[in-house]
Each structure stands twice: as C-alpha cells, then as structure tokens.
Amino acid sequence: MAASFGRFRGSSTYIVSEELSNSVNVAIALKKPLLIKGEPGTGKTMLARSIAEALGMRLLVWNIKSTSKAQEGLYVYDTVQRLCDSQFGDNDVSDVSRYIKLGKLGEAFVSPEQVVLLIDEIDKADLEFPNDLLWELDQMSFYIPETKQTITAVHRPVVVITSNAEKELPDAFLRRCIFHYIEFPDAERMKEIVRVHYPNLEKKLLEQCLETFYWIRSLDSLQKKPSTSELLDWLQALVLGGISPRRMGEEIPFLGVLLKKNQDVEALLWSLQHPRGSRRPQFHGR
Template identity: 55%
Template structure:
C-alpha cells in the first residue's frame, strides 16, 4: 500500500515519503503544521487513495483516552435495573465502543485519524501508548481482550499548541507540513479552481504572501483561508485590476477572509496611515 497523493490533494514528495514510511514501519504518523495546512484532509486523502475506510476521532479539551477504547454506561444499567429490564443481566449491553475499538474490529484495514491530539490533557497521549503499541486492550467489565484484526493506519494531527511527551513521540513517525511555497500553493489553488484566470491568481498570490510576510501579524492566514478568499473573489467576479492596492489603505479586498482579529486589521490600517503621512 503506497500513497502518492490524489487528484484532489497536492502532496509534496517529503509528505508522500512520510506517509509511506509510517505505513511500512507500522507506526502512527504524527503530523504537525499551522492550522489550515491540510493535516486533517491528509488522512481522508490517504484513505481515498488506498481504498480503505476512515474513522475519525476528533479530540477536544475534555476528551479522555479511555473514550477511544470504550465507555461503560453504569447510569443506564442502574436505570434499567430499576425498571426490571432484562438487558441488565448482560453487561456488554452497556459498553459503548470507541474509535480504537471500531478500528481494531474492522473487517479490513482502516485509516484511523486522531485529530488535534494537543487539545487534550498532557496525559492523553501517554494513556494510549500501550494500546497503539500492542494493538490490543482489556475490557475490565467483561473480562475480554480486544485485539486488532488488521493494524490500522494511524494518523495523528497536532497544531503544536502544547508539547507532546517524549515517550509518545518515540513511537511515532513525525512529519511537519511546512507552509507551501508560491508554486505549491498555485498548484493547490488550481486543484480547487481549475478555471481561474492566471492574471487573477498571480495577483492574488502576490497579495496573499505580502499579507503573510507582514511583520507584527498576530495570525498569519492559512491555505484554507486563501482558498476561501479566492472563492469570494470569484463569486464577486473581481479581476486582477480590481485587486490593485488602494493608495488609501493596505488592506486587500474582502480582507475578512484573511485577517481574523482586530489587531491585525488595525496593523494594516496603521501602515496605511503612516504611508499617507509620508506622502504628504
């Protein structure tokens, strides 16, 4: 099973190498990078390219590792016992299978996405070490051991919001998705907007990178925000000429798709004020 990218996802050569290395080593692939650089979409495209199902476990700040294995619903069992329900005699009726359990018992190999692992508590990755290593876990309520029929392809994403434990990192194959350069971003845009005019694309890309490179920017716009911005430009039927900088402001047209906080908007407004002052 080899990943070479898809027609809907522009994967760089080093990213292809990382995916295939993780598959060959049977290790989880830990993918880091700026938000909006296609980390989550990578898992979907790997599943599509290899022709296997995908399971997605979206991690939140309240997520516990145990939830990926299973949860025992003691409250429902107590309620059923009070109502005299016959289901109460079989404890397995109250075991809710998590994403890891579903991946382990799947009839064929699957891609398991553990998305934004850095959102959870610092102990969350360590609590999954044994299960991801041995591909099995014990269900204490029923006394059974769940073993993977087929080792899933595990892809774990992180936005680098917090450091992950060394013991966890040792068990992963790591790849950092760098922000695409001009040529790669151009190829990504052309996948999504194949009919875009080259003059508009060239001007938009130049403005986009000028915004990203601005010193003092609190949040740099991402690839996904670039695509949203272009979608708006096309919806408004704007041309390359329409995007030319207004001497009264350094803000790009429809800048709300690119700048997502008032500090960054204020930064560009100050730059425009300073430019006007120098021109007097």
C-alpha cells in the same frame, strides 16, 4: 509490506509534497503512528481524509477536546443504561457486553477491514493523555475488565495524529511516532492547490492574489497569518464578487476574509502607508 510501499501519492483533491507522501508511506510500512504538525490551515486533518480516499479505506475520526480521556477512545461502560434497564426489564441486564460501547480506537480495532484512524488535535487534551495511549497504540490491543475480554486489532489501523503544538508531547510518545512537519506551501505549490479547488480561476487574477497573499504573510506585525483555507475562501469571495485582476492591482477587497483580527487589519494598513523595501506589490492603476 515492501510491495505495497509507496501506495500513497496524494489524491485528486489533495496535493502532497513528495516528502509528506514519503512520510506517510514510511509510517504505513513501519506500522507506526504518523504525527503531523504544522501551521493551522496547512491541511493536517485533510491528510487523513486523503489517505483514506487514496487507499480505499474507511476513515474514523476521533476529535480530541480538552476534556477527552484516553479511556473514552477504548470503550465506555454505560452503567446508567444498565441500571435503568434492570429497573424496567427492557433488556437482558446480565449480559454486560451490551453496555460496553467501543470508542473510536476500539472501533478501529474490531473493524473487519483496515481503516484509517485520525486522532485530531491530540494536544488539546490533558498532559498525560498521549502517555495513556502508549500501550494501546503499541500493542494494538486492550482489555475490558467488565467482560473479561481482550480487544485486539484485526488489522492494524493506519493511525494519523495531528497536533497544533499547544502542548508539548511526552518523549516516550514521540519516540514511537513517525513525525512530519507540514511546511507552509510556497507560491508554486499553492498554485497547484488552488487549481485543485478552482480549476477555472483566471491566471492573472490568481497570480495577483498570490502576490498579495504572500506579501501579507511576510508582514511580521501580524498576530495571525492568513492560511491556505483563508486564501481559498478569499479567492471564492473574489470570484463571487466579480473582482477583476485589474482591480486587484489597486486594492485588497474583502480583507476581512484574510485577516480576522482588528489589530492585524490595522497593522496591514499601517504597512501599506509606510512601505519598506520592494517586496510590497505596487498598488496603483496600470
């Protein structure tokens, strides 16, 4: 395994910090799930996509909802279909395995080649959900009583789990994971990220935008700070709207793309009228 260590270095559309790529590689080498936390919009979900792309593997996504059960990730036994079939004699009903539908985790196990499995937003589910998956993630196998069959992973999938910290995860589960917290990128890294998405963006405009963006983020009064994805949307809006860097220096156009809450917009306007300290960019003609 050591030979393949360090395989992940980010991909053409996704910039990773060295810390993050280290964590990914450690998780792969130690064959443990990688738990990713971070502010919304720091690219947690994108990471799995990027790992799959960089390692040339297929990506399976298991989106967790508040109603998700751990069992659904393994398999679902479609009783109703079987009953219907028995009525109309369409299929061979005596073959139970026809009615066992594998979930995302099951799918990842039986896949003939190694895959990346993303368990997205695990904290959305019930409190006990992560505990219910402990054995399966540890042993990489589960038993289907209906068919008396044990599904064992052909290749241990690379498991990436994301969490928005809406709920705390159980200790037993955490102990088995490699953990990484994605920090909000600083201005330098943000420039790289923007470059990946908009290679032709005018340098002056970008700098002007980032200055404004990080100033807005530094306001304590905001309920929801704008994130990377909002910045990217905003930049696109600015480019499409043909905003010149000069105008950027005087006002904040398309503010609604950055701030989604009325209170936040008001808080920002208030801060503009009551400047404190020198961190605020100078909004006047130059």
